Amino acid sequence: MEIVRLQDIWVRHQDQVILKGVELAIESGEFLGLIGPNGAGKTTLLKVILGLIQPHQGRVEVFGTTPQGLGGKRHLIGYVPQRSLIDWQFPASVFDVVMMGRYGKMGLFRRPNSRDKEAVLHSLDRVEMGEFAKRQIGQLSAGQQQRVFIARALVAEPQLLLLDEATMGVDAAAQERFYQLLGNLKRDFGLTIVLVSHDISIISTHVEKIACLNQSLYCHATPTEVLSTGTLEKVYGCEIEVLAHGKIPHRVIREHP
Amino acid sequence: MTEMFHYSFMLRALGAAILVGGLCSTIGVYIVLKRLSFIGVGISHSAFGGISLGFLLGLNPVATAIPFAMAVAMTIGVISRKGRVSEDVAIGILFATAMALGVIFVTLAPADNVDLFGYLFGSILAVSASDLWLIGILSFAVIGTVILFFKELFFLSFDEELAKVSGLPVEKLHYLLLCLIAVSVVISIKLVGIVLVSALLVVPAATAFQLTRSFKPMMLLSALLGMVSGVVGLIFSYEFDLPSGATIVLTATAIFILSLILSPRARGIRLR
Numbered sequence: 038m039e040i041v042r043l044q045d046i047w048v049r050h051q052d053q054v055i056l057k058g059v060e061l062a063i064e065s066g067e068f069l070g071l072i073g074p075n076g077a078g079k080t081t082l083l084k085v086i087l088g089l090i091q092p093h094q095g096r097v098e099v100f101g102t103t104p105q106g107l108g109g110k111r112h113l114i115g116y117v118p119q120r121s122l123i124d125w126q127f128p129a130s131v132f133d134v135v136m137m138g139r140y141g142k143m144g145l146f147r148r149p150n151s152r153d154k155e156a157v158l159h160s161l162d163r164v165e166m167g168e169f170a171k172r173q174i175g176q177l178s179a180g181q182q183q184r185v186f187i188a189r190a191l192v193a194e195p196q197l198l199l200l201d202e203a204t205m206g207v208d209a210a211a212q213e214r215f216y217q218l219l220g221n222l223k224r225d226f227g228l229t230i231v232l233v234s235h236d237i238s239i240i241s242t243h244v245e246k247i248a249c250l251n252q253s254l255y256c257h258a259t260p261t262e263v264l265s266t267g268t269l270e271k272v273y274g275c276e277i278e279v280l281a282h283g284k285i286p287h288r289v290i291r292e293h294p
Numbered sequence: 295m296t297e298m299f300h301y302s303f304m305l306r307a308l309g310a311a312i313l314v315g316g317l318c319s320t321i322g323v324y325i326v327l328k329r330l331s332f333i334g335v336g337i338s339h340s341a342f343g344g345i346s347l348g349f350l351l352g353l354n355p356v357a358t359a360i361p362f363a364m365a366v367a368m369t370i371g372v373i374s375r376k377g378r379v380s381e382d383v384a385i386g387i388l389f390a391t392a393m394a395l396g397v398i399f400v401t402l403a404p405a406d407n408v409d410l411f412g413y414l415f416g417s418i419l420a421v422s423a424s425d426l427w428l429i430g431i432l433s434f435a436v437i438g439t440v441i442l443f444f445k446e447l448f449f450l451s452f453d454e455e456l457a458k459v460s461g462l463p464v465e466k467l468h469y470l471l472l473c474l475i476a477v478s479v480v481i482s483i484k485l486v487g488i489v490l491v492s493a494l495l496v497v498p499a500a501t502a503f504q505l506t507r508s509f510k511p512m513m514l515l516s517a518l519l520g521m522v523s524g525v526v527g528l529i530f531s532y533e534f535d536l537p538s539g540a541t542i543v544l545t546a547t548a549i550f551i552l553s554l555i556l557s558p559r560a561r562g563i564r565l566r
Contacts, residue, residue: 087459111461118456125454127327128503128512137449141460173507195462246530 046095070244075285115190117200125175132170138192160192180211312484314533319520322499327451336385340366340392346399348396367472385565416487416539487539497546
């Protein structure tokens with residue numbers, strides 16, 4: 038079943054074209070890596086799916102309707118923004134931040150009740166951050182902050198999880214743990230995951246499919262297919278060295294055309 | 295020193311100081327966290343246009359300033375969200391325009407209507423019994439609204455985009471917040487003055503930010519510091535015969551400097 042369908046999406050900012058006729062369909066249960074160089078429009082594409090950016094042209098369909106038409110089904114899309122966009126000094130605890138994920142479901146005026154609180158603690162346990170519930174969010178490591186924001190997204194019980202540059206600033210061990218967590222979520226809850234990153238080598242070993250974006254969408258295929266067709270060079274505009282994580286780590290280097 | 299409490303004008307001023315000190319510094323938490331201090335300055339200065347309109351029409355200047363300041367606040371909001379002008383430019387243009395209008399209104403107004411100095415810098419003598427009632431009712435209205443929309447305004451201050459994704463009516467909440475700022479500013483003008491009221495919006499909240507790590511304690515501490523600054527500033531104003539706005543703001547600033555020295559944030563202590 039398709040849960041996201043983008044048809045001929047064009048986005049412009051002032052005189053600049055950011056997305057050129059993007060076509061993309063995401064199947065339920067897919068684990069998709071959306072890769073491309075800086076400024077390729079990856080974040081913009083996520084924001085189009087979220088309904089934060091209205092494309093100048095084209096059709097967006099999420100869960101069978103437009104992002105604006107989702108209404109009470111808004112919580113079906115979970116969003117983990119780029120770490121650099123969050124104000125980590127903000128006087129909010131881990132618990133507060135995860136609770137915010139429930140506000141949309143709760144509606145105006147209603148206060149969090151015991152069920153909401155349970156859901157928050159449960160969600161924090163799922164990402165192994167339960168013991169940090171009272172910590173101010175700035176007092177965590179980057180990897181921990183990332184997991185708190187995943188808990189924040191999960192607490193609304195989404196079916197689609199969109200993560201923007203989720204591993205930036207996160208050390209290698211925490212990244213490994215992070216991918217494991219995503220894998221578990223996908224396995225246990227059938228979550229559809231879209232992971233945006235400019236880091237090709239890490240992503241290609243964890244995701245099932247890759248979409249390459251640089252204003253236009255170049256391909257949407259399995260990592261091996263993408264790596265074997267030379268698409269990455271087209272997208273990034275230069276030779277690319279990919280470190281593939283097989284049983285024995287090895288480099289895949291191709292000749293310049 | 296206790297003789298000051300025998301004067302009814304002083305008691306009214308003290309009541310007003312507690313109310314507006316608490317109110318402005320509660321709203322100030324949103325201003326500090328959402329980095330809206332320039333909007334605070336813009337709204338308070340443009341209130342001068344509304345105050346002067348009251349002089350010109352022979353009406354209570356506070357009554358004319360409230361809709362005037364709200365209109366300016368809304369316009370800033372609309373222009374910066376929908377227009378092609380950035381927010382700081384919109385504020386810069388609007389508050390200068392409103393003040394220019396104010397200068398013209400004041401010049402045209404009958405001279406006996408005008409207590410310009412008091413409105414600019416705040417006056418300990420200015421708070422009448424009906425003013426105190428108005429301040430009281432509007433303070434409770436604003437605080438009531440803050441309590442009603444507490445979780446929404448909290449989320450809005452933390453991250454507007456995430457709030458929008460969660461389905462919160464972000465635009466409406468933003469305009470609501472601007473309205474609350476406008477009302478708080480205008481009812482504080484008699485005591486604190488147009489020129490200095492924006493400091494009461496920022497300084498106690500900035501102090502509370504230095505000393506706390508979660509939202510509710512920050513808000514409560516900010517309100518408390520605002521009230522303390524109001525009362526202490528008023529006593530200085532009485533003792534040394536100085537405009538109350540200046541003494542209140544300087545008291546708040548002195549507490550802020552103290553907090554910088556004591557703050558765990560400023561000392562860079564992070565429990566990593």
